[in-house]
Every structure is written in structure tokens, then in C-alpha cells.
Amino acid sequence: MSATGNLSGRSVVITGLGAVTSVGIGADEFLDALRAGRHGAAPIAAFDTTGYPKTIGCEVSDFAPEQWLGAHRAEELGRATQFAVAAARMALADAGVGECRLRNRRGLVAVGTTDGESRDLDRMMQSWLDDGPDGMEPELARRIPVSRLSTSVARELTLTDVEAVSIPTACAAGNYAIGYGADAVRSGDVEFALVGGADAVCRKTFSGFYRVGTIAAERCRPFDADRDGILTGEGGGMLFLESLDSALERGARIYAEILGYGLNCDGKHPVAPDLDSFGRCMMLAHEDAGIRPQDIDFISAHGTGTRANDVTEAGAIRHVFGECPPPTTSIKSMIGHAMGAASALAAIACSLAITNGFIPPTVNHRHTDPDCALDVVPNRARPADLRVVQNNGLAFGGNNAVLILGRYGE
Numbered sequence: 001m002s003a004t005g006n007l008s009g010r011s012v013v014i015t016g017l018g019a020v021t022s023v024g025i026g027a028d029e030f031l032d033a034l035r036a037g038r039h040g041a042a043p044i045a046a047f048d049t050t051g052y053p054k055t056i057g058c059e060v061s062d063f064a065p066e067q068w069l070g071a072h073r074a075e076e077l078g079r080a081t082q083f084a085v086a087a088a089r090m091a092l093a094d095a096g097v098g099e100c101r102l103r104n105r106r107g108l109v110a111v112g113t114t115d116g117e118s119r120d121l122d123r124m125m126q127s128w129l130d131d132g133p134d135g136m137e138p139e140l141a142r143r144i145p146v147s148r149l150s151t152s153v154a155r156e157l158t159l160t161d162v163e164a165v166s167i168p169t170a171c172a173a174g175n176y177a178i179g180y181g182a183d184a185v186r187s188g189d190v191e192f193a194l195v196g197g198a199d200a201v202c203r204k205t206f207s208g209f210y211r212v213g214t215i216a217a218e219r220c221r222p223f224d225a226d227r228d229g230i231l232t233g234e235g236g237g238m239l240f241l242e243s244l245d246s247a248l249e250r251g252a253r254i255y256a257e258i259l260g261y262g263l264n265c266d267g268k269h270p271v272a273p274d275l276d277s278f279g280r281c282m283m284l285a286h287e288d289a290g291i292r293p294q295d296i297d298f299i300s301a302h303g304t305g306t307r308a309n310d311v312t313e314a315g316a317i318r319h320v321f322g323e324c325p326p327p328t329t330s331i332k333s334m335i336g337h338a339m340g341a342a343s344a345l346a347a348i349a350c351s352l353a354i355t356n357g358f359i360p361p362t363v364n365h366r367h368t369d370p371d372c373a374l375d376v377v378p379n380r381a382r383p384a385d386l387r388v389v390q391n392n393g394l395a396f397g398g399n400n401a402v403l404i405l406g407r408y409g410e
Helices: 027-036 079-095 118-132 138-144 146-154 169-189 203-211 245-249 273-291 306-321 341-357
Strands: 012-021 107-112 164-166 191-197 235-243 256-265 298-300 387-396 399-406
Touching: 012 027, 012 079, 012 169, 012 245, 012 341, 027 341, 027 399, 079 146, 079 191, 079 235, 079 256, 107 146, 107 169, 118 203, 138 399, 146 164, 146 399, 164 169, 164 191, 169 191, 169 235, 169 256, 169 341, 169 399, 191 298, 235 245, 235 341, 256 273, 256 341, 273 306, 273 399, 298 341, 341 387, 341 399
Parallel strands: 107 164, 107 191, 298 387
Antiparallel strands: 012 235, 012 256, 191 235, 256 399, 387 399
């Protein structure tokens, strides 16, 4: 599917960004890391990795949730929810919008996720194994419902007239949430939307990826001939959306305009991506945005660093764009795979790239796999005049989501 009413509805713009990542907290730190090509790979500390031959991930360090919380105590919220709430506060501050301005105004909070609070589920199961049912902590049980990722944002900001929805479409969930918010603003159903994604490193997901043989030993190397898998990551990315009229009226800084998006689900395999299906998703996004493939200046790839995903995504890109596609990079080489936050953080990276005139690099790169054959902007950021960019998201179950962003005024 693609968005409806895009050509006749209101223009929707991004005016606030909030990012919690393994390479920096806040839009400014994230921008600096993207320009410098920093990576957040380090030994995993979230759980005991004894017995795992591979123990590297991309965790968020130096995160103090108390800095961002007012209505909640930190222990009331799971780590992923803490990321979502903090990123939402950052996005509002970055947009120059006070919480009081949003009260009693119709709005939307949409947070995408893969795992919700699976980290707390891990802890509950361990306490049950150690001490039986009576040993499980009631506080953990209260933190686990996936709906809390969005409702906690609404409560923290004392929003009184919003729809709060959590979207569990796995690794494409951030793009799903952004598209949902853009439609709501464009149609006039809401005056603003806080949208994005959040997830935390947990044993369950790490073990699942390890068991299917897709965990990298030390570094994530998307599209590289020597790539050996993903590094599980975490974080939260939230974007503040409003109509162009609203942004202009209050003199807001505009990062980018949401031109359109495409969604589909092939449902052919629980984990293997489908080239034809993802190619169709890109074409849906182009149609919705009213652009042609040659209008795209840069593609932010899903780019996990696994053998199958990278070849499939590169093949779908060449199918749609021809043999000379635009520069195509993966920020997962820097921040790891942040699951439900991945495409939201990539959308933030795209917004920063448009505004600041550069393409983030694919780091840890040595030799491009001939079966991928893309310009991956290896290791160093590249200055670029970006007018239209594409943000890819693929997910288990065949869920695909592609977002198209444009520079305001083009």
C-alpha cells in the first residue's frame, strides 16, 4: 500500500529530532558521529554472555533516564520505554515546542518496536527459574506491555487529546510509525505527531540471531565481501511532525518534508527477504511521493550486514534503479541493528544529511561484495547536495517499509 491523499492533502514536515544511540545522545551528538563515522561496538553488558563465542553489540552508554523524566520514576519504565520517552522530549525541545502548547490539541504518538520490553521478560523468566513464581518482581510485570512505549510518552508529556499506538512490525516499525503519523497530519486528523521507534538489547533477540548464524564477530560490515552478520543494537528515535503551514506560522526550522512512503508484506518466509516484493515496495514509495527513481540522490539502506539480506536488498535496488543506483549506505555499520528503532534512527540520519549536505558513510568497509555492486560511500562521509532521499526498512515476516524525504522548498 501507499499513503492516500498525498497529492491533495497538506504538506507534512519534520521539525524536531530526538535520538538515543550507541554513538551519541541527542541530534547534535548523532550528527557529529555520522559525520565522523564513529561506531558503537563494544562487549555486551546487558546480560551475561558466558558461553557465547560472539559477545559484541552496540549498547547505549552514559544514558541517564532521570534527566528526561518528570511524570515517571525511572524504575517505572523499561529501558526501551525510557529511550522512547527521552527521544520524544528531545524532539520537542529540538522543535522548539513546549509541552503546554500541545495540551488539549489533537495529536498522535506512534512508537515502532520489535521486542518491546523483552529485556524485562528475560529478567522475569530468570527470576522464575531461580525462585519460582513468587520470585518475579511485580514492577517488571507492570513495565512489560508493549503499549507502554507510546502511552508513557503521552503521560510523560501530559498530552490529553492524543492517540497513542505502538506498532510491532519489527525492524521496519520506525518507518511504519512515521508513515502513520504523516498520514494523520496530512489528512488533518491531528495537528502534530510524535513518531519513531525504540528497542533495548536483550538476551532473547541476541540468542535468536546467534542461533540462526547471523551475529558478527566484531564489526558490522554491510555490503562488504567479508561481512559476517549483524551486531545487535539499541536506542530510540523520535521525530516531531506537523503541517507545513503550522511550521511556517511559528517560524520553525524544517529538516525535511515527508514526500511519501510505501508498505507491503510478501509473507513468503519468516526471515528471508524477497527481492521482487521489496522492489515493489520501493516503487510504491516513489509513486506515492510523485517522483522517479532518478530523482533519488541517496539511499539509506536497511543494510544489516548479513549475507542474504545485503545481496537481496542490493539486487532489488538495481532492479528499480538500474545498474547505476545512487550512493547507498548503511548506518547499521555504526550503531548496530537497533531493531524497531532502526529505520526511525535512519530517518533522523537522512533528515540531518539533507539539512547539513552530506552522505553518512558505511564504516568498517574493506571490499565491496561483487554481488552487491553499490557505491557504499566507504568509511568517510561525503559532501552532497541532497534534494530527495530514500530510507529503506525490511523486517521479519516480509514486512517492508520505504520512506521518501525531500528538502523543503525543492
